[in-house]
Amino acid sequence: MRLLVIEDEPDLRSGIARSLRDEGYAVDMAADGEEGLFKAENWTYDVILLDIMLPRVDGWELLRRIRRRGTTPVLMLTARDTVPDRVRGLDGGADDYLTKPFSLEELLARVRALIRRGAGRPSPVIEAGGAVIDLNARSVTRQGERIPLTPREYALVEYLALHRGKVVSRTELYDHLFGDDEDTMSNLLDVHVSNIRKKLGHDFIQTRRGHGYCIE
Ligand code: CA
DSSP states (O other): EEEEOOOSOHHHHHHHHHHHHHHHHHEEEEEHHHHHHHHHHSOOEEEEEEEESSSSSHHHHHHHHHHHOOOOEEEEESOOOOOOHHHHHHHHTTTHHHHHHSHHHHHHHHHHHEEEHHHHHOEEEEETTTEEEEEETEEEEEEEEEOOOHHHHHHHHHHHTTTTOHHHHHHHHHHHHHHHTTTTTTTTHHHHHHHHHHHHOOOSSSTTTTTTEEEE
């Protein structure tokens, strides 16, 4: 899953990004509204974390512009904690709202919920390909045994599981699994797929030649 963090406070921005990356998410960052808008309009994100008080273009205007274009889940982050602000955010098309200071644990839980809902799968447990994928524990088990995956391998399994039964193209996987600061070699995806197959069996991820990958 690829996330965009639009936050002008440097320590907070990098702290949030680090926590999200530790979970295996690909994270892009923007330090002001203009950069945030550019990234939101040019790449595809699974969740956008949006601060309200931002230089150049504020969070309200950004929210309006993001909503004009699409349905990407938006989690608003703000120091303001008044009812009219929360109502304004939600009525403006935000999907959730978190007031600073917040715990990173809660931020991660809200991000997970937005990802599930964005994919149309509100349940945190998915059974696919003979394995159980627990989106909260971020774990994959088979016959009760936990399969050790790297965060990026897990992210790939999670993405395919959330789109279970559908063929996901390589382009879509590259767009959703890697951030804008990552050097993505053209065979990187094959390496991850191959490693996952070693752990979960060759048929766990199916290749559709010329189309992409799929978990049944
Ligand atoms: Ca701010």
